Amino acid sequence: QDDLMICNAEEGMCIAGVFGGIHSGVTGKTRNIFLESAYFDPVYVRRTSKRHGLNTDASFRFERGADPEMTLPALKRAAMMIRDTAGGKISSAIVDEYPTPLEPFRVKIRYAHVDRLVGKKIERDTIKRILEALEISIESENRDGLTLRVPPYRVDVRREADVIEEILRIYGYNNVGHPSTLTSVLTYTARPDKEKVTQIISDYLSGNGFNEIICNSLTKEAYYRDDPSAVELFNPLSSDLNRMRTTLLYGGLETIIFNINRKRPNLRLYEFGNCYQLPAKADPDKPDAYLEDERLALFATGPRHTGNWIQKEQPGTFYELKSFVEGIMARVGLDTGLLQTQEVDARYFTDGLTYWVNGAKIAEVGILESSVTGQFDIPSTVYFADIHWSGMLEEMKGFRITMKEIPKYPEVRRDLSMIIDQAVPFSRIRDIALESGKEMVRSVTLFDVYESEELAKGKKSYAVGIVLQDETKTLTDKEIDQIMHRIQQNLEKQIDARIRQAT
Template sequence: RYAGVTISGITMADSPQWLKFKLLSVGLSPINNIVDITNYVLHELGQPLHAFDADKIKGGTVIVRTMKEGTPFITLDEVERKLSKDDLMICDEKDGMCIGGVFGGMHSGVTEATRNIFLESAYFDPVYIRRTSKRHVLNTDASFRFERGADPEMTIHALKRAAALIREIAGGKISSDIVDIYPEKMEPFSVDVSYSHVDRLIGKKIDRKVIGNILTALDIKIVATSPEGLSLIVPRYRVDVRREADVIEEILRIYGYNNVGFKEQMTSKVTHMDKPDREKLVQIISDHLSSNGFNEIMCNSLTKDAYYENDPQAVKLFNPLSTDLNRMRTNLLNGGLETIIYNANRKRSNLKLYEFGNIYS
């Protein structure tokens, strides 16, 4: 879904103090009134927005498309990146203006001289955005939210909210109708829930009326009931609730984990342990080292790719969370050195450390 509106005659300036304070309170640095408003609405409603300088849009047309493999594009951080044929781009009639849902372009953003803007609000496929974000190593607030699934029904509401704030703070007037391109309407999720599965996963039989009240309070619509279970419609903004297990987790979360009792009966089994007992040996060594002034450290098994560039045995993650956590460690040395550096930078030089952990190859 792609929507936008044009606002003309704005005045670029610093944001009012209340808006600056709101952004600073969530760790963002104020830039100018237009950018600050889009960031404010992003954190207020969870919908990413982007403002283009309307006078820089060649042909007065905005096109969402892909571009040829290897096409150069300069992003807002002034870095030239080679585009993939799978990158979704926001373009005018001639050039790309923005990597859709990820990062803006250097030559299409608003500046102090901007007087007319085109305000964009869209919903993008999370898979597309995640692949593009990881491909170009661009982790932005917009990509963070699109990757995890935004609410397509919030698109127009957020656009109107931002447009109203721009008129209030930056002046100008709305000079076009809202354009809303929504070729295939995304329907809410349908989920069937079995009472027997609810009882089994939660470990307790909850009154069926209580379950219904919980689901209704969560804005999950009950469309059909039977002695065996429920048929539900989950709103689109609940992108984390798509399966029966997700619904049961929500029921338990609201019902309260503390309200699920435990059996008084305790079961156990006899197991055979190889000699020597590794856990017992580790405990003996740990006690000995700790009693002699050593501190145990536990470093992340995920580490930087740069440590293992020339190591063919190092396991590389296919879909890493970040570039700093994209390899499985093949030794414990690098994590220990990072710990030493961290402490040395804080004037703690008298260090005695040890670690027990797994390595991977």
């Protein structure tokens, strides 16, 4: 009942302007043909086409507007072609039903607006000649402008700006010329400069073997069936483009399998892109309810280095991608020593880390679940990092560049070997050392991990290097021993560490 149908005396035969019926078509046995030439409202055709998911040549033309005055000439032309090329015989007169003729569209233009938009004063007689050549008739004229009647077939000319564009197109862009003066204004660029920072990180990743990809922000409903925050399109172009992405993950996986199927298994990819969400309990009818934020995604799969005569093939690892994530943070100025980390809890990771800064999550990196990569038939392990680029830029707003001279006094390194519980991460050891050493501890690095059945169940051995330095003097052995003793005591007290060796 909501669609316009073409019917015979008993039943429907075609969906008007969209789709023909099996019994209304022409076959090799057809002898009698009834020709119909019609104009259909573009709005009704588009609604019907989208409602039934039918994108045809007919709907493509009718929903963009056709010329209603062309129905009769088109009918006569079709009849003559059948007669001249197929030996047909015209057996009836033309029946023309046009109960409500479409009137030309009325548009008012003002000469002042023509001069302003074109950038040059065009002679009024020239404007009138151009309009006459475009078959746009002048209904009335006054000192300020013209009232025009645009023929119905010009479906793209409905506003004053449309008419001015047509005038300029015929007049010629090259005839406008350039002004003799140049006007400029002082502009202020917000800090950080988003485009500049994005370009810096792009150069960093591209220089380290990554390739940039750009995926469609419209994606498949199948990816987000269990995601209530996914944004649904009311008028999707197709069933494969009916959702706005909430993550850059699936576009990257589509790219990976596309390349793997073409014998390119060694991939390092990155993408900057926007993601969209509708928060729970938000009103979908309010545009302000939708969230849009920019993300940076990194993908790594396949060997890190292919084998050759001088070295063996090196497989990719989680730590490879983790190093690039932390490299990005360091490149934009985040102090990696102040980052908080915890095990990732995203549903598509088997293992990984989440990074937090000032209580805000800024990145996740880990190994993708085989159930996720299996949807795309990807045979290899895929490492994925999701960086909240908008959040990272927000954290950069308070950054200030400071400089100081190189310390005059030497660094001292001490190593600690300890046995700790399996659940204790290195970040916890680093935080305790930094807190215990106050301003003397410059860095804490993990250089050895040992796990064996010889150790107690649920235990592991870590060896860390601690660099100490005082910028005002040379540290004495006594001062160094005091700092290291304090660090050992806190490690034993807070994480139940058993110190095996201190050097």
